[in-house]
Every structure is written in structure tokens, then in C-alpha cells.
Amino acid sequence: MERKGCNRPSPPSPSTQQPPSSAASPPSIFMKPIQSSEPAVQTNTTCNSHKRKHLVEEETSPELPEGRGVVISLPNRCSSCHKKVGLIGFRCRCGDLFCSRHRYSDSHVCSFDYKAAGREEIAKANPVVRATKIIKI
Template sequence: MGSQSNNGISYPTSEANLCANNCGFFGTPDKGNFCSKCYKQLCLQVQPSVIDSLLCPSAPQALLDEVKPSSSVEQSPPCAAGPSKPKNRCGHCNRKVGLTGFLCKCGTIFCGVHRYPEKHECTYDFKAAGRETISKENPTIKGDKVQRF
């Protein structure tokens, strides 16, 4: 009862190696014979230098300098939009609208009072848009001309 058998399974004995940093604790072989504290400090020291080398490699930078932008690709000018208005305010009276804001077809959010195009001087051309949708939905059908005898 006092002794237990391990059913013939032999486990490797961990060798008692002192930390490679000579701090007095025992190190493990999977951590390079460092103790947990020294290994953590080593990882923190090595990690920034590895990150810097990954972010700023010197060889690929030279390759990037050699690559010239193609002249066939047109570069669009940067967007010259001024400071954008907050999306939670009415475009006409600047009232906070929250979740009840109405998005107009001109692209601006309005409160319940100014949601109609007549109330906020809408720039969207509803008449032309209506004509375009009708012409797309109802194409004109031209019949063959009747031949005269």
C-alpha cells in the first residue's frame, strides 16, 4: 500500500540545471536553460529587435526604390473634401438626430422636420431620376413598318 508501481513506464528525469543567467533558480532545457523569469526578460529584449527587423528590412527597401510606378496607371487626385459633418446631426438645423435620422438621396442625414426635399433644399434631381427609371423599366417597342402594295 505504501508503494505505487508505474506499470513499467519510465519517465525522463529532469536534470537540475541552474539558470544560464546565474540568478540562482533552475532552468529548463526547452527554454535554453533559463528560468521562467530570465526567459521572459530575454523574450522581451529580443522581441522588439525582431519586430524592428521585420518592419524595416534594409534589403527589400532597396528593391522598393528600384520599382518605378507605371505611367499607364492613372493616379487619382487626393480627395479635396473639407472637414466632414458629423453623421449624427441634421444637415439643415444641426440638431442631434441619433437613430431617428433620415438619409436623403442627396447623401445627407436630416431630422424629422427637414427630411422632405422641399424642407432642406435638396440637390438631388428626382424628376430626371424618375424619367431614367421609367425608360429602363418600359423600353419602347417599335413595330415593323407596313409595306405598301
């Protein structure tokens, strides 16, 4: 009995074949094809490698300079009393984080102009409608 070679692809089974369709299948939104001008690097493969598909995910994170770690910490203290607020902090329109006691603009020194913002919102929602001039005979 002759043994089949490892590099020869096996015919697809009926369960893995896709039914013929007049429309092309939509492109995958999860994986993107590799677009590189560099030659492809071939890795060591095993006998079962022709049965598996190896997908390469496109790298999305930018590279950081070596020796420099960027640590981003979100503020978790009230801007007025410096009390830890955790998940129940309230973000004001001025951009600061406050506890439940200082969340209103009258209880902390707020730099946001609520009157001007209200005027602009009302002006956008209610445009001025002018009637056409009536010509008298």
C-alpha cells in the first residue's frame, strides 16, 4: 500500500465544499488579507498543516520606543475633595470628575457656560421664520 505524500492536498469533502452561488460571498470583516511588499516567510509545517488554515491578523497597535512604557491611568478621584469615586464618579461638562456631593455645577467651581450652551441649543432647535412681505396696492 502506497503512502500519500504530506504536501499533496486532499480533495475537499462534501461537508466542507460551499454550494455554488451566483453572488460572491461578502468579504470578511474580521480578517484582512496580507498586503506586504516583503517576501513571505515559510515556517516549519507538519503533515496535518494542509488541513488547517493559518490566518495572519493585521497588527493594529503602534510600536512604542524601547525602554519607554506608557502608563495611562484614568482619574478616579473627585476634583473638589479628592475622595475616591471609583465607578460612581460623575463627569461634568467642564471635563472634571466629581463625587455625588460635588456633581452639580453650583457645588463646584464649574468653568462651563450653561447659559450660552442653552441659548445655542434653543437657537438651533427653533430657527427664525420670517413671513414674506405683502405688497400693498
